[in-house]
Amino acid sequence: MAAGEYDLAMESFTRAALTEGMTPEILTSIGTANLGLRRLGQAEPLLRQAVEEDPDWSVAWNNLGVLLMEKGEYAEAAQVFQRAYALNNGESDAIRDNLRLALAKMENPVNNTPQEQEYTLEQQGNGAFLLRKNQ
Structure with a gap:
């Protein structure tokens, strides 16, 4: 997935x-x-099932938070990132950077225009993903 070959990864x-x-x-x-x-719509139930089956795995929680950010659900994303960060x-x-971004989006909803919500998934170690704002 790091090379962006999501179909092959699937x-x-x-x-x-x-x-x-x-x-x-x-x-x-x-x-x-x-x-x-x-x-x-296909990703969310899979990620939610993953955190239900292994509630102590921070990678699954982080990736669920990334999905929630993509959906514009910043409050839930912040809670999910907080759990991932604690785990x-x-x-x-x-995870810390993702949490900061979610909290910033919650505090300043005026800056949540579609153009500013465009992020790139960047794979980190252990399967975790970081949201990077597109330039």
């Missing part, structure tokens, strides 16, 4: 699901690939 994760089952890691991976393809013991710069 195929790979689907094959893995056939052999390993729908683990939280596979749910998160398929959900994140759908997010990268802008299939938000990660504050060690992830990507």
